[in-house]
Amino acid sequence: MRIRQPRSLTELVVDRLRKAIVEGQFALGENISEDKLAEAFGVSRTPVRDALMQLQQSGLVVVRPKRGSFVFSPTLADVEELCEYRLMLEMQALRLSTARDHAGLVTAIRGAIAAMDAALASGDQYAYGHADAAFHRAAFDHCGNRLVENAYNTAEGQLAAVRTSLSEEYGRPGDASYPEHLQMAEMIAARDMDALAAVMDEHVWRTMRVARKSLPVPEGARRA
Amino acid sequence: MRIRQPRSLTELVVDRLRKAIVEGQFALGENISEDKLAEAFGVSRTPVRDALMQLQQSGLVVVRPKRGSFVFSPTLADVEELCEYRLMLEMQALRLSTARDHAGLVTAIRGAIAAMDAALASGDQYAYGHADAAFHRAAFDHCGNRLVENAYNTAEGQLAAVRTSLSEEYGRPGDASYPEHLQMAEMIAARDMDALAAVMDEHVWRTMRVARKSLPVPEGARRA
DNA sequence: CTGTTATATGTAACATGTAACACGTAACAT
DNA sequence: ATGTTACGTGTTACATGTTACATATAACAG
Incomplete structure (x- = not known):
């Protein structure tokens, strides 16, 4: 006890x-x-x-x-680096977890998709965001490398803050999000890493395209 | 001023x-x-x-x-994760710097190789280690992503500490090191990322094979 | 009006004191 | 002998006082 x-x-x-x-x-x-x-x-x-x-x-x-x-107050360039970094981490996590715990990964992914379905059905935007986070965390939870996992945790914090800041101006939930997650889930299940890489790339860089239109871009606030 | x-x-x-x-x-x-x-x-x-x-x-x-x-006192499993992490970071840095500043990368790599030559000629083991570090840092210096660079800095610190700790028992400089660096340098110059990945993999995991024989392995000291 | 200097204020950097906890060890009871 | 308790020691966690720096603003000189 x-x-x-x-x-x-x-x-x-x-x-x-x-x-x-x-x-x-x-x-x-x-x-x-x-x-x-x-x-x-x-x-x-x-x-x-x-x-x-x-x-x-x-x-x-x-x-x-x-x-x-x-x-923190990232410039557009900072967000670009962040997306690039996150893409690297997630693809690595997906490769590792596919190799090491494919069953667990697929189960977690399916759970996240189900949560998305429920959130969409009830129109709960907050729940959808939660499911989205769970979807992406799945790979890191099963990748078996704490360094990769930790690196994602910090990157995710920054990305989430940027997303929040942007969504205060653009209240958009994102229409392409759900079908893309479905696609990714299938490719993960099929272990088709090449196709997955392409969709992930598209998926991750959506954030950038939104940011590009919204961030104070040129220099932002000065950093350390 | x-x-x-x-x-x-x-x-x-x-x-x-x-x-x-x-x-x-x-x-x-x-x-x-x-x-x-x-x-x-x-x-x-x-x-x-x-x-x-x-x-x-x-x-x-x-x-x-x-x-x-x-x-810190990493277990064998920790060092394994560290090597895996480092391999991911360095391959990404190599991809990015090859795409963004191939000329600068190649110049830096050649400088490091030259320093290795000099170190080997004079038998200066310390200088060789320095050149080795410079070789690997080159990709990160030119990759244009500070997050990747920072991540490497922390990983490198841990790896260097482990290496030092191991080399106190095994005073080996490593015979395969130099020719492998030469190989990598050529592949980088030729932008042959697939071949490079194979050699990098071999190169990075050498640390592991040494560690496997030397680390108190099973649990090490407990972590946080 | 313009540029310079003095001053006030907000801030983190640093020093130091106190408290709470972990753990080893010895005293003690049984 | 054995298990339990009390206590001493080492350590960080936390609080708070002091210092030095950055900056804005006001006073001033030209």
């Missing part, structure tokens, strides 16, 4: 801050000083500072020495 | 600690407490603590709450 191990304040702050950024409760580039966050969360500056450092390493926060801490 | 911006204590401690770990001045799994490091470096515990957190995120240090901070 295991007793609940309370998580450290730092971890709690990290989780809460990440959630806040990903969900768009802070604007991209917004100033978030240690002091204010510490007061807002009712903790001292130390765990907040630790959390900001962690989030900086996962790319969600930029700390400019003596000047302040800010929510 | 730019004035030199002094680096923060935290950064200095990070650099020095990373160097110490990579160069094997600490044993894998060794206990390195904040207090002792702070005293040794002549700074307060704060920058040391910050540095340890950063190094934990890059995988070189494991902090076990209330129990202590330790140099």
Whole structure:
């Protein structure tokens, strides 16, 4: 019988801050000083500072020495690199999980598709997003490489934040999304990696095409 | 005319600690407490603590709450994942840099080969290692994706530490290393990615075969 | 009006004190 | 002998005070 191990304040702050950024409760580039966050969360500056450092390493926060801490604010080029990176990670995860746990992968993928069906049927956009995330996480859950998995976790955080920020202007759920996921699911089941690569490429870069029209593009806010 | 911006204590401690770990001045799994490091470096515990957190995120240090901070101590399975990860990153970097800056890549590669020649001629093992690192870094320097580059930096740190730790038992420079680099250089120049993939695979997994014989394998020290 | 310097303010960097926890060991009961 | 408890030690987690830097603004000189 295991007793609940309370998580450290730092971890709690990290989780809460990440959630806040990903969900768009802070604007991209917004100033978030240690002091204010510490007061807002009712903790001292130390765990907040630790959390900001962690989030900086996962790319969600930029700390400019003596000047302040800010929510990250990627340029268009940054988002491009992010998509490229994510595509590499996901294709690798798909290759690995197909080779190592194809059955588990396919089961998880099918579950995600079913959740998408349900979400579409009930028109629940939030649930659809959740299912979408589960679809893509499936490969990483079964790839057997924690480094690849961790790398995706950080990339996903940034992408999700960008997506949230964009969808506040474009409230679109995306019409091509569902059929593409169906296609991908079939190709995964059939182990057809080449065809899958083509669809994944298209799928991942959709984010870019939306961003291209919406991001303050040229320089954005300055980085570290 | 730019004035030199002094680096923060935290950064200095990070650099020095990373160097110490990579160069094997600490044993894998060794206990390195904040207090002792702070005293040794002549700074307060704060920058040391910050540095340890950063190094934990890059995988070189494991902090076990209330129990202590330790140099990482990968199991055989961890090293396997690391090699797999590194192979993915380097192939991607090679693909990207070949597509985007083939000339720059080839120049850098040739420079590294030349440095290897010189090192072999003078029997300077340290210089050879340096040239080897430069060879592999070339692709990342020219790939145009900072995420891929950063990911390699962290992976390289861990690999270098493992290599150092192993070479203390096996003082081998590796006989197959040089001809393989020559092969890779030619294939890169010829943009023959398929052949390159095969040689890279062989090249990267050599580390594993050495590790397999030497690492305390089954469980190693426990991780976080 | 213009450019320079002084000053005030916000911020993270750093130092240090305190508390809580993990764990080994010895005292003790049985 | 054995299991349990109490306690000492080492360690990080967290709080808070202090310092140094970056920046905006105001005062000032020309």
